[in-house]
Amino acid sequence: MDPAGIAELAESIRQDGLTDLPLVRKVGDGSWQMVSGHRRKAAYALLAKDDPAYERMPCRVIEGIDDERAVTLLHAANYFTRALTVTERAAATEALRGDAVRLRSEDPSLSGMRVDDVKAAIIERQTGRKVSGKTIAREERLARRIAEDLSPEWAAEADRGNLSAEAVRSLAGMPKERQAEMHAAMEPWRRTKRELSDYVRSEGKAQAGPDGRIAKAARLVADFLESPPESPSAADLSLLREMALMTAPYAEAGAGAQKVRRRASHSKSSK
Structure with a gap:
Protein backbone atom coordinates (compact mmCIF):
# COMPACT_ATOMS: atom_id res chain seq x y z
CA MET A 1 0.00 0.00 0.00
CA LEU A 142 -9.85 5.07 -20.68
CA ALA A 143 -7.74 2.82 -18.45
CA ARG A 144 -6.52 0.79 -21.42
CA ARG A 145 -5.58 3.97 -23.27
CA ILE A 146 -3.66 5.23 -20.23
CA ALA A 147 -1.79 1.95 -19.85
CA GLU A 148 -1.01 1.43 -23.53
CA ASP A 149 -0.68 4.84 -25.17
CA LEU A 150 0.64 7.31 -22.59
CA SER A 151 4.23 7.91 -21.56
CA PRO A 152 5.02 6.92 -17.94
CA GLU A 153 4.93 10.53 -16.74
CA TRP A 154 1.51 11.27 -18.20
CA ALA A 155 0.16 7.83 -17.34
CA ALA A 156 0.90 8.54 -13.67
CA GLU A 157 -0.93 11.88 -13.88
CA ALA A 158 -3.93 10.33 -15.63
CA ASP A 159 -4.06 7.41 -13.22
CA ARG A 160 -4.34 9.84 -10.31
CA GLY A 161 -7.29 11.47 -12.04
CA ASN A 162 -5.34 14.62 -12.95
CA LEU A 163 -6.26 14.59 -16.66
CA SER A 164 -9.58 14.89 -18.43
CA ALA A 165 -10.62 12.15 -20.86
CA GLU A 166 -10.13 14.68 -23.68
CA ALA A 167 -6.54 15.32 -22.56
CA VAL A 168 -5.84 11.58 -22.42
CA ARG A 169 -7.14 11.16 -25.97
CA SER A 170 -5.02 14.08 -27.16
CA LEU A 171 -1.86 12.65 -25.61
CA ALA A 172 -2.60 9.16 -26.92
CA GLY A 173 -2.43 10.55 -30.45
CA MET A 174 1.15 11.76 -29.94
CA PRO A 175 4.40 9.75 -29.97
CA LYS A 176 5.49 8.90 -26.43
CA GLU A 177 8.77 10.76 -26.99
CA ARG A 178 6.80 13.94 -27.69
CA GLN A 179 4.65 13.31 -24.62
CA ALA A 180 7.77 13.03 -22.45
CA GLU A 181 9.15 16.28 -23.88
CA MET A 182 5.88 18.05 -23.11
CA HIS A 183 5.86 16.81 -19.53
CA ALA A 184 9.47 17.87 -19.00
CA ALA A 185 8.76 21.35 -20.39
CA MET A 186 5.61 21.87 -18.32
CA GLU A 187 5.62 24.67 -15.76
CA PRO A 188 5.93 23.24 -12.21
CA TRP A 189 2.96 25.24 -10.93
CA ARG A 190 0.53 23.21 -13.02
CA ARG A 191 -0.82 20.65 -10.56
CA THR A 192 -4.63 20.61 -10.75
CA LYS A 193 -6.67 18.59 -13.23
CA ARG A 194 -7.79 21.74 -15.01
CA GLU A 195 -4.27 23.19 -15.24
CA LEU A 196 -2.77 19.97 -16.59
CA SER A 197 -5.61 19.36 -19.04
CA ASP A 198 -5.46 22.96 -20.31
CA TYR A 199 -1.71 22.57 -20.88
CA VAL A 200 -2.21 19.37 -22.89
CA ARG A 201 -4.98 21.00 -24.93
CA SER A 202 -2.87 24.08 -25.76
CA GLU A 203 0.19 22.02 -26.68
CA GLY A 204 -1.94 19.68 -28.75
CA LYS A 205 -3.34 22.59 -30.74
CA ALA A 206 0.14 24.02 -31.25
CA GLN A 207 1.34 20.85 -32.93
CA ALA A 208 -1.92 19.90 -34.62
CA GLY A 209 -1.69 19.05 -38.29
CA PRO A 210 -3.47 20.91 -41.10
CA ASP A 211 -7.15 20.68 -41.81
CA GLY A 212 -7.69 17.37 -43.58
CA ARG A 213 -9.53 19.07 -46.42
CA ILE A 214 -6.50 21.25 -47.20
CA ALA A 215 -4.19 18.25 -47.15
CA LYS A 216 -6.54 16.38 -49.49
CA ALA A 217 -6.67 19.33 -51.89
CA ALA A 218 -2.86 19.55 -51.89
CA ARG A 219 -2.58 15.87 -52.80
CA LEU A 220 -5.17 16.24 -55.58
CA VAL A 221 -3.17 19.10 -57.11
CA ALA A 222 0.01 17.04 -56.91
CA ASP A 223 -1.71 14.02 -58.50
CA PHE A 224 -2.97 16.22 -61.35
CA LEU A 225 0.52 17.54 -62.03
CA GLU A 226 1.99 14.05 -62.01
CA SER A 227 -0.54 12.74 -64.54
CA PRO A 228 -2.01 15.79 -66.30
CA PRO A 229 -4.61 15.60 -69.08
CA GLU A 230 -3.37 15.24 -72.62
CA SER A 231 -3.38 18.96 -73.44
CA PRO A 232 -3.54 21.09 -70.29
CA SER A 233 -3.53 24.82 -70.81
CA ALA A 234 -0.43 26.78 -69.90
CA ALA A 235 -2.49 28.96 -67.57
CA ASP A 236 -3.84 25.93 -65.70
CA LEU A 237 -0.40 24.39 -65.31
CA SER A 238 1.11 27.64 -64.11
CA LEU A 239 -1.62 28.15 -61.53
CA LEU A 240 -1.49 24.55 -60.33
CA ARG A 241 2.31 24.66 -60.00
CA GLU A 242 1.99 27.71 -57.75
CA MET A 243 -0.74 26.01 -55.75
CA ALA A 244 1.34 22.86 -55.35
CA LEU A 245 4.32 24.77 -53.99
CA MET A 246 2.14 26.80 -51.63
CA THR A 247 0.25 23.78 -50.27
CA ALA A 248 3.21 21.39 -50.08
CA PRO A 249 3.54 21.71 -46.27
CA TYR A 250 -0.11 20.67 -45.88
CA ALA A 251 0.38 17.42 -47.76
CA GLU A 252 2.66 15.96 -45.11
CA ALA A 253 -0.34 14.19 -43.62
CA GLY A 254 -0.55 12.14 -46.79
CA ALA A 255 1.70 12.09 -49.82
CA GLY A 256 4.51 14.11 -48.22
CA ALA A 257 5.69 17.64 -48.91
CA GLN A 258 8.85 16.62 -50.73
CA LYS A 259 6.86 14.48 -53.12
CA VAL A 260 4.48 17.35 -53.84
CA ARG A 261 7.35 19.75 -54.49
CA ARG A 262 8.97 17.17 -56.75
CA ARG A 263 5.77 16.86 -58.78
CA ALA A 264 5.49 20.63 -59.10
CA SER A 265 9.14 20.95 -60.17
CA HIS A 266 8.78 18.09 -62.65
CA SER A 267 5.75 19.75 -64.21
CA LYS A 268 7.61 23.04 -64.44
CA SER A 269 10.66 21.50 -66.12
CA SER A 270 8.53 19.51 -68.57
CA LYS A 271 6.90 22.72 -69.62
Missing part, protein backbone atom coordinates in the same frame (compact mmCIF):
# COMPACT_ATOMS: atom_id res chain seq x y z
CA ASP A 2 1.06 3.55 -0.73
CA PRO A 3 2.03 5.18 2.62
CA ALA A 4 1.20 8.66 1.35
CA GLY A 5 -2.19 7.48 0.15
CA ILE A 6 -2.92 5.79 3.49
CA ALA A 7 -1.94 8.97 5.35
CA GLU A 8 -4.26 11.01 3.12
CA LEU A 9 -7.10 8.54 3.70
CA ALA A 10 -6.46 8.61 7.46
CA GLU A 11 -6.75 12.40 7.50
CA SER A 12 -9.99 12.19 5.52
CA ILE A 13 -11.41 9.70 8.04
CA ARG A 14 -10.28 11.88 10.94
CA GLN A 15 -12.07 14.90 9.49
CA ASP A 16 -15.17 13.35 7.91
CA GLY A 17 -15.53 10.00 9.63
CA LEU A 18 -15.79 6.56 8.02
CA THR A 19 -18.35 7.05 5.25
CA ASP A 20 -18.14 3.52 3.77
CA LEU A 21 -18.02 0.61 6.21
CA PRO A 22 -15.59 -2.22 5.40
CA LEU A 23 -17.12 -5.63 4.70
CA VAL A 24 -16.24 -8.67 6.84
CA ARG A 25 -17.38 -12.30 6.99
CA LYS A 26 -17.02 -15.11 9.53
CA VAL A 27 -14.99 -18.07 8.24
CA GLY A 28 -14.99 -21.73 9.21
CA ASP A 29 -12.66 -21.48 12.21
CA GLY A 30 -14.80 -18.77 13.78
CA SER A 31 -12.44 -15.91 12.95
CA TRP A 32 -13.32 -12.83 10.94
CA GLN A 33 -12.03 -12.15 7.43
CA MET A 34 -12.05 -8.74 5.79
CA VAL A 35 -13.70 -8.85 2.37
CA SER A 36 -13.09 -5.20 1.48
CA GLY A 37 -11.68 -2.21 3.33
CA HIS A 38 -8.02 -3.10 3.75
CA ARG A 39 -6.88 0.47 3.08
CA ARG A 40 -9.39 1.80 5.61
CA LYS A 41 -8.08 -0.70 8.14
CA ALA A 42 -4.52 0.53 7.53
CA ALA A 43 -5.71 4.14 7.91
CA TYR A 44 -7.39 3.28 11.23
CA ALA A 45 -4.18 1.62 12.44
CA LEU A 46 -2.28 4.80 11.57
CA LEU A 47 -4.79 6.97 13.43
CA ALA A 48 -4.73 4.64 16.45
CA LYS A 49 -1.06 5.43 17.02
CA ASP A 50 -2.10 8.85 18.30
CA ASP A 51 -5.71 8.28 19.31
CA PRO A 52 -6.98 5.08 21.01
CA ALA A 53 -10.50 5.87 19.76
CA TYR A 54 -9.41 4.40 16.42
CA GLU A 55 -8.26 1.07 17.85
CA ARG A 56 -11.61 -0.45 16.85
CA MET A 57 -13.21 0.03 13.43
CA PRO A 58 -16.91 -0.44 12.65
CA CYS A 59 -17.62 -2.97 9.90
CA ARG A 60 -20.56 -4.41 8.00
CA VAL A 61 -21.00 -8.17 8.48
CA ILE A 62 -21.91 -10.23 5.40
CA GLU A 63 -23.58 -13.52 6.28
CA GLY A 64 -23.33 -16.86 4.49
CA ILE A 65 -21.06 -16.12 1.52
CA ASP A 66 -18.58 -18.50 -0.05
CA ASP A 67 -15.11 -17.66 -1.33
CA GLU A 68 -16.35 -16.97 -4.86
CA ARG A 69 -18.94 -14.46 -3.74
CA ALA A 70 -16.44 -12.87 -1.37
CA VAL A 71 -14.20 -12.09 -4.35
CA THR A 72 -17.17 -10.68 -6.27
CA LEU A 73 -18.05 -8.48 -3.30
CA LEU A 74 -14.47 -7.25 -3.11
CA HIS A 75 -14.43 -6.10 -6.72
CA ALA A 76 -17.92 -4.59 -6.54
CA ALA A 77 -17.15 -2.66 -3.35
CA ASN A 78 -13.83 -1.46 -4.74
CA TYR A 79 -15.59 0.34 -7.58
CA PHE A 80 -16.73 3.09 -5.23
CA THR A 81 -13.49 3.34 -3.26
CA ARG A 82 -12.25 6.91 -3.72
CA ALA A 83 -8.64 5.92 -3.05
CA LEU A 84 -8.48 3.75 -6.18
CA THR A 85 -6.69 5.04 -9.26
CA VAL A 86 -8.37 5.11 -12.67
CA THR A 87 -6.73 1.85 -13.74
CA GLU A 88 -7.40 0.17 -10.39
CA ARG A 89 -11.09 1.02 -10.64
CA ALA A 90 -11.20 -0.35 -14.17
CA ALA A 91 -9.39 -3.49 -13.01
CA ALA A 92 -12.11 -4.00 -10.40
CA THR A 93 -14.83 -4.04 -13.08
CA GLU A 94 -12.70 -6.09 -15.48
CA ALA A 95 -12.40 -8.69 -12.71
CA LEU A 96 -16.20 -8.94 -12.62
CA ARG A 97 -16.35 -10.12 -16.24
CA GLY A 98 -16.29 -13.81 -15.36
CA ASP A 99 -18.99 -13.35 -12.74
CA ALA A 100 -21.08 -11.32 -15.19
CA VAL A 101 -20.89 -13.97 -17.92
CA ARG A 102 -21.74 -16.74 -15.43
CA LEU A 103 -24.60 -14.79 -13.86
CA ARG A 104 -26.07 -13.93 -17.26
CA SER A 105 -26.16 -17.61 -18.21
CA GLU A 106 -27.81 -18.57 -14.90
CA ASP A 107 -30.34 -15.75 -14.52
CA PRO A 108 -33.03 -15.60 -17.25
CA SER A 109 -33.80 -11.97 -16.36
CA LEU A 110 -30.28 -11.01 -17.48
CA SER A 111 -30.42 -12.88 -20.79
CA GLY A 112 -29.45 -10.67 -23.72
CA MET A 113 -27.88 -7.97 -21.54
CA ARG A 114 -24.44 -6.65 -22.38
CA VAL A 115 -21.67 -7.83 -20.08
CA ASP A 116 -21.01 -4.26 -18.93
CA ASP A 117 -24.67 -3.86 -17.96
CA VAL A 118 -24.51 -7.10 -15.97
CA LYS A 119 -21.41 -5.80 -14.20
CA ALA A 120 -23.37 -2.67 -13.30
CA ALA A 121 -26.21 -4.84 -11.97
CA ILE A 122 -23.76 -6.80 -9.80
CA ILE A 123 -22.28 -3.61 -8.35
CA GLU A 124 -25.72 -2.17 -7.61
CA ARG A 125 -26.90 -5.44 -6.07
CA GLN A 126 -23.87 -5.69 -3.78
CA THR A 127 -23.45 -2.02 -2.83
CA GLY A 128 -26.89 -0.47 -3.29
CA ARG A 129 -25.34 2.24 -5.44
CA LYS A 130 -26.08 2.75 -9.13
CA VAL A 131 -23.64 2.88 -12.01
CA SER A 132 -24.36 2.43 -15.72
CA GLY A 133 -22.81 -0.15 -17.99
CA LYS A 134 -21.83 2.66 -20.38
CA THR A 135 -19.85 4.33 -17.59
CA ILE A 136 -18.05 1.07 -16.82
CA ALA A 137 -17.18 0.53 -20.50
CA ARG A 138 -15.97 4.13 -20.87
CA GLU A 139 -13.75 3.87 -17.79
CA GLU A 140 -12.27 0.57 -18.93
CA ARG A 141 -11.44 2.06 -22.36
